[in-house]
Amino acid sequence: MQKHKLHIIKNTVIAFAMTLFFACKSNLKDVKQIGMSANDPVGVSDSINLKYTDSGRLSANLISPKMYDYSNRAFAYSEFPEGVILHLYDKNDAKTTIISDYAIIYNNTDLIDLRGNVIAATPTNDSLFAEQLYYDQTKEWLFTNLPATYRSKGYVTSGRGFDSDKDFKKAEILGVTGQFAVQE
Numbered sequence: 162m163q164k165h166k167l168h169i170i171k172n173t174v175i176a177f178a179m180t181l182f183f184a185c186k187s188n189l190k191d192v193k194q195i196g197m198s199a200n201d202p203v204g205v206s207d208s209i210n211l212k213y214t215d216s217g218r219l220s221a222n223l224i225s226p227k228m229y230d231y232s233n234r235a236f237a238y239s240e241f242p243e244g245v246i247l248h249l250y251d252k253n254d255a256k257t258t259i260i261s262d263y264a265i266i267y268n269n270t271d272l273i274d275l276r277g278n279v280i281a282a283t284p285t286n287d288s289l290f291a292e293q294l295y296y297d298q299t300k301e302w303l304f305t306n307l308p309a310t311y312r313s314k315g316y317v318t319s320g321r322g323f324d325s326d327k328d329f330k331k332a333e334i335l336g337v338t339g340q341f342a343v344q345e
Contacts, residue, residue, distance in 0.1 A: 202240070204230035209241075213298075221298070222248040225264070237268040245275065247296070249327045255284040257327060259294065259303075271298040283329045287313040291323060301327040309334065315342055 206228040213221040224247075229240040241264040249257045262277030273296040281289040281303070291309040296302070302325070309323040311334050321336030 202229035202231050203233045206230070218252075219250050219254075221250065223266075224248075232268065239266045239268070241265070244277070247273070247275070249296075249301075251328050255328075257281060257283045257329065259296070261294070272296070273298065281329075285314075285329075287311070287329050287332070289323060289325075289329075289332075294323070296327070303327060306335075308338075312343075315344070317341055317343055 207226065209223065209225040209228045211223040212219060213223075223245055225241040225245045226243045227241065229242065231238050231240065244260065244262045245264040247259040247261075247264075249259070251257075259275060259279065259281040261275035261279045264276065265274045266272070267274070275294045275296065277292065279289075279291045279294045281294065289303075289309060289311050291305050291307060293307045294303055294305045294309075297304075304322070304324045306322045308319065308321060310317060310319045311323060311332060312318075313329075313332065318334045318340040319338050320334035321338065323332070323334055325332035
């Protein structure tokens with residue numbers, strides 16, 4: 162009888178301990194959020210110099226004086242409120258440079274949204290001027306649906322948008338509103 166009572170007590174203690182063990186949940190995420198507004202970035206960085214490589218070759222370099230990290234959001238992103246300089250390199254290390262006053266990188270889509278006085282310059286001295294330009298890092302493609310002006314080999318073309326590969330070999334002004342020849 163004594164063994165039976167001991168066995169019941171032992172099983173009750175084990176059942177109680179298991180209930181407590183599985184009832185507790187990890188609150189580490191909640192603890193990290195203490196004192197932090199849901200609208201605040203999880204990190205702020207100064208003097209950013211991000212280098213992207215593909216198969217050991219430098220493919221892009223993003224430089225910015227400040228970055229806010231919002232990876233705590235459902236749709237994570239990084240914000241560059243003081244602008245960026247983005248260098249894109251082709252297979253021959255020729256560099257296309259894009260500058261803007263402001264930028265956002267959306268982590269889930271690999272899309273960079275460049276805004277405000279966007280200027281892109283290619284190794285062949287072609288240049289693009291726009292108020293907004295998107296760069297799809299996965300497809301290595303540049304595009305905008307806002308007015309843009311593109312200067313290339315003796316011509317300046319303006320239009321309602323722009324579409325191109327990162328090397329500007331397939332550059333196209335969409336909805337041309339004006340074009341004129343310039344002497345080099």
